[in-house]
Amino acid sequence: MKLNQECIMLQTELRKFAQQVILDTVTDLDTACGLPSDNIQQLAQMGVLGAVIPEDMDGAALECIGLAVSLEEIAKVCASTATIIAAHNALFAFPILKYGSDEQKKKYLPAAAAGTIVGGMALPMTNEIAVTKQNDGYRVNGRNPFALNAAFKGPIILVAPTGDSPQATTAYVIDADNAQIQMTHTHNTLGLRAAGIGSLAFTDLLLSPQNVLGTIEQGSSVVQTAQDFMKILVAAIALGIAQGATEEAMKYGKERIQFDQPITTFGMVREKIALMATHIEAARTLTYEAALLFDAAQNYHKAATMAKHYAGRSAIEITNEAIQIFGGYGYMKDYPVERYFRDAQVMNVLCSTPADDKEYIAKLTLG
């Protein structure tokens, strides 16, 4: 698929940054479950934190395809860093841009573009909350153990049931300085260990009418808007993971001699490489297609879900085979493939479950 000039420039710039700056930090960040705050600040200057934000609000107004190729390049080196940017754009900035009041946009978007705040969302799929109606609004108690970007302790979008049925939900933007919400950095995820995944605890958190994003009971639209855009970006990250793991496996395979020849001369290894390359091309085509539909303001929801589902599955399969090509060495932390494998597992469960994705694709396909 041919990318335009702007995309190619972005791709080149991000590839360079990933190789020259991010690469050195990856292992330590993964080991310690660190936060790549310095990298994120530099990436903000390159425009990717304000990718979806219009220029008049200090954003970079990148096309989705530009953001996708950027994330792919970052994820080839560090999927965690790419996920932070994806969640910040898709789960925070984009819904505020789409549904926010002028006041909310002014309050959050320029800061989001500059990287002075990193925003996130508590997706309903991991909400374990009880909501009670009171005179001044709703009170929330409970927790959400898997909130993207919560470790940055920035503003968070929370979607809570506010009607008689659980489907009737409303989205709220909650500022981090709210004393009724406690954000804890999660240090125990299999993969994406440096992605700032956090746990939220709500103690009598007041959801007041001025915090509503969009209108009352518009929560599911806000979630779907955020989620479906996020799916394209998750697909791009999964693609980057798969590409990164494949490049490592090829490099190793060409150098590793067994039975007096490089192991890439053996059919069972060649078959793996062939399938890895094929899956990557198919995933890339789906991902770019979804991004281009998004940019053309056409219906991208099905393509986005297919791209996420396929690229996520492929990343799992490809990173598994990459370890296999490395043999025993692939199981050791001295080589990056085990990290790619761990990161890959998170892709398909990041913003929706595989069962949800398949149901959604079936629904849109059957009509």
Place this chain on the structure above:
Amino acid sequence: MDYFLTAEEQALREKTRQIAEELILPVREQYDESAEFPLELIKELARRGLLKIFISKEHGGTGARIMDMCIAAEETARVCAGISTAYAVNALGSGPIVLFASDEQKKKYLPKIASGEWLCAFGLTEAQAGSDAANIQTTATRDGDHYVLNGVKQFISNASHSDVFTVVASTDKSRGARGISTFIVEKNFPGISYGKKENKLGIKASVTTELVFEECRVPKENLMGKEGLGFVYVMRNFDRARPGVGAIALGIAQGAYEDALDFAYKHDLLGNQYVQKKIADMACEIEAARALLYATARMIDGGKKGYSKESSYSKLLPSDLAVRTAIEAIQIMGPYGVLKEYHVEKRLRDAKITQIYEGTNEIQRTVIALELTKDAGTRAKAQEAET
């Protein structure tokens, strides 16, 4: 399913499950985090009789039956595959002694291993000899009443905590695989040290290090069997040991499946047909793998000659299943699946090694295909003779 286990086998299964839940379950997370060797725990498993199942009856064991090994490996791995590996490595290390050592050697070493007084490991792999196992560079040179060993063994499970090793070294490099010999090496022999401790994706309780020999003097009585037959011994030992890896993999798959099923039940997901399909497939495939594994174990214990390919089936299929099941368990559990406290992420990290150690699954496929080629050749010749 009912596999018509004997009363003894059933008792072993119940006993091992009880021990695993009592002793391993409370500490599995701790060892996964600290990556320390569970020495006292392994000694306790020995005190409860779980090491003697690897050893022949005449030498303090209960018969070295493959079926027993499979049952114990599965039940321990169902709780923690890292600790299960640290335990089962003793079978891999002692296997060649059980099969090929002299009576004197057996008398000297096996009762100690059966009782857990001495732990036993196996040293074959080297940096340049992974799948190409015959390419080992470690040498054993005869010097009077001793052999002098030099070389570095890599990725050796339990090396730093074992008391005795079955070590594979070349006594005649010019003869390649036919110049390989095996030795029983005690940790107190001079010239042994432990190199780098590996930082692994999973099975962290199974401590993996280099085993280094520098002018290590091994008494000539510690040569096992005959010089030059070492590679044959090793391959024969692998044929008996591979079902053990299959059993560890099966235990992981079983554990991951139970985790996913319990989670799905608690979170009310079992009405969802997407989840139903995954759970049903898992349950069905696990029983199929168990049936294959037990059939192989019965075949080996029954005295059948030649079971390389069946042994490879029994490692290949369960290990692929373990990885697949752990992946699917995470996918069923969604974001919860990648959080440590739900345990399946550890199952996946542990599962991955079963596709690699004791011969990668690519090597298993090669072994199977070679055997099948031989079978096809025999059939073709028979057909030719008929016509």
